[in-house]
Amino acid sequence: MDGFQEQLWVLLLGSLLGLELIGKVPPTLHTPLMSGANAISGITMLAALTLMARSGENTLLLSLGSVALGFALFNVVGGFLVTDRMLTMFRSGRKRSGGSQ
Amino acid sequence: MSSAELFQGGLDLLAVALLALGIKGLSKIRSARAANQLAASAMVLAVVGLLVNAQPAAVAWIWMAGGAAVGGVLGAVTARLVPMTAMPETVALFNGCGGTSSLLVALGVLLAAKGDGLTPNLLVLVSIGFSIVVGAITCTGSMVAMGKLQGWLPTPGWMMSRWRHGCNIALATVVLLAAVLTVGGSSDALWPLVASASLLGIGLTLPIGGADMPVVISLLNSYSGVAAAAAGFVVGQRLLIVAGAMVGAAGLILTQVMCAGMNRSLPAVLFGGALGAPSSGSKGSSEYTNITSCSAEECALTLEAAERVVVVPGYGLAVAQAQHTLREVARLLEKHRVTVTYAIHPVAGRMPGHMNVLLAEADVPYEQLREMDVINPEFPATDVVLVLGANDVVNPQAKTDPDSPLYGMPVLDVQEARTVFVVKRGMSAGYSGIKNDLFERPNTSMLFGDAKQVLGNLLGELKILGVGQL
Structure with a gap:
């Protein structure tokens, strides 16, 4: 019960932190921010890993965990890389325009 | 608490801090890229901490590696190949x-x-x-x-x-x-x-x-x-x-x-x-009657004489992959001392901020992009507006027709400008399927065709006129 209460506190404080962090986001960054936050939500991969580590030799659970891990990692790797791709373009766009004019 | 648990606990704390900093940094353009990398490294730390502490069995390692490899590789490939x-x-x-x-x-x-x-x-x-x-x-x-x-x-x-x-x-x-x-x-x-x-x-x-x-x-x-x-x-x-x-x-x-x-x-x-669900009623006048269409040559002549040009890019521009041709047209006009800016509707493209990404991809200088609230008061002082593949976001109905499903949506007031050119493939309806009154205005001319092709023709005409040639 204590553990659960502590977890509820963590949930509450985490939510407040999230509300606080996204203050004034310029419209330019809406798309990258969404895809970046999306990548973070793939953190369920930790839950998949935990499940697998606890599964012993149970093949059903291991394969289920493996699929879950695959989905989560698809989200994490894809999300971070695609966000980076977008943000790189922003940077170089600025730089080059500054150089040529 | 074992030392492995302590290790994981420490890494977790560090990861939380990095994630928070990451989310924070993603909301500023200068820090965004580093912030994204920060968040990614936080995830790596968390995985390391977990694996060190949990010490999975050998079998589990194999299944983990399999799942991670498939998901990770597919994710990386998707991220690399997907068009913006x-x-x-x-x-x-x-x-x-x-x-x-x-x-x-x-x-x-x-x-x-x-x-x-x-x-x-x-x-x-x-x-x-x-x-x-x-x-x-x-x-x-x-x-x-x-x-x-x-x-x-x-x-x-x-x-x-x-x-x-x-x-x-x-x-x-x-x-x-x-x-x-x-x-x-x-x-x-x-x-x-x-x-x-x-x-x-x-x-x-x-x-x-x-x-x-x-x-x-x-x-x-x-x-x-x-x-x-x-x-x-x-x-x-x-x-x-x-x-x-x-x-x-x-x-x-x-x-x-x-x-x-x-x-x-x-x-x-x-x-x-x-x-714009087919709700009957206000759909009576969905046929266009007063359309003026014009050639690339006429458009080029008007652009040549202009001082202030505002481009309204929409999703149609991106679909036609015409951002790069647009950039060239803009370069010529800029050399001709025409001020070119881009009016970005909050939902231009297909999601908020999407058009900014697409124009950045085409190397359009970031400082030339204007947000809707900034550009709207400037339309009356604008000579030419070039609407490229945008439709609903320039529909004046959103302000004038309370029966319109678009009513109340903030739009770009392009009709206030002296001349409006709309580049469009045909008279088909926009995303929402709603008629656009802008196309029938007396100061609006339509240039029909694929955005890339039209801009290509326009570029040719501008060159013939000697615009931007020193």
Whole structure:
């Protein structure tokens, strides 16, 4: 019960932190921010890993965990890389325009 | 506490700090890229800490490596290959996979407990039920959103009627019942729970129109954070709870911001049905009568004489891959001492901020982009507006016709400019399927054709006129 209460506190404080962090986001960054936050939500991969580590030799659970891990990692790797791709373009766009004019 | 536990605890704390800094940094253009990398490294730290502490068996390592390799490689390839125009459906796809993962983990934990003949305590069972429901809704909802954005899924007619509310309420009731039974320890209710929650995800997303889809994606993004937090409760990991809660809350804020940008309330988006649904009535005058079309030559002549030109890029521009030709036209005009700026509607492109990404890809200087509130007062002093593949966001009906489904949506007041050129493939309706009064205005001329082709012709005409040639 204590553990659960502590977890509820963590949930509450985490939510407040999230509300606080996204203050004034310029419209330019809406798309990258969404895809970046999306990548973070793939953190369920930790839950998949935990499940697998606890599964012993149970093949059903291991394969289920493996699929879950695959989905989560698809989200994490894809999300971070695609966000980076977008943000790189922003940077170089600025730089080059500054150089040529 | 063992030293491995301490190690993991320390790394987790560090990871939370980095994630928070990452989310914070993503909201400023200068720090965004570093922030994204910071968040990514936080994830790596968390995985290392977990693996060191949990010490999985050899078999588990093999399964982990397999799943991670397949998911990681597919993710990397997708991220690299996907065109920037397809960003909304890409985010939806990634998001759906995150939700699916939470769903599978919750199922796995429940099956594991059943296999051991143990009953998890009530709180864990509630978390599992919650994780299954939110995970399943995120999964199918995101897939439907992706299908709709790709144009694979039309909205079936009955989904537009009131009917769907009854249908969704019935589904929600089944979900609730099955969830209560599952939490109560019944195994029979588990699969009905998964099935009904999945159907609910479809039922909630399918009726929502294409124009509102970005809001839905943002909301689903928030859900996938909630699903991650729920999974954190299931396996008892604080890091997941914090990270999931942060993403969930941030997603909600972003959803709000987007709704404000479109002047739509969240309930209207979720339950109001598709924009421009064939609602009969105000559709009487959907035929265009007074269209003036013109040639690239005339347009070039007008541009040559202009001092201030504003380009309104829309999704049609991106589809035609014409950003680069546009950039060349703009370069010529700039050399001719014409001031060229770009008016960016909050939902230009296919999701908020999407057009900025697409123009950045075409190397358009970032400083030339103007937000709607900044550019709107400047239209009366503008000589020429070039509307490229945008439609609903320049529809004056949104301000003048209270019966229009677009009424109230903030739009760019391009009709205030001296001359408006609209480049468009044909007279087909826009995203929302609503007639655009702008096209019939006396100061509007249409240039029909594919945006890239029209801009190519325009470029040729400008060169013939000697614009920008020193």
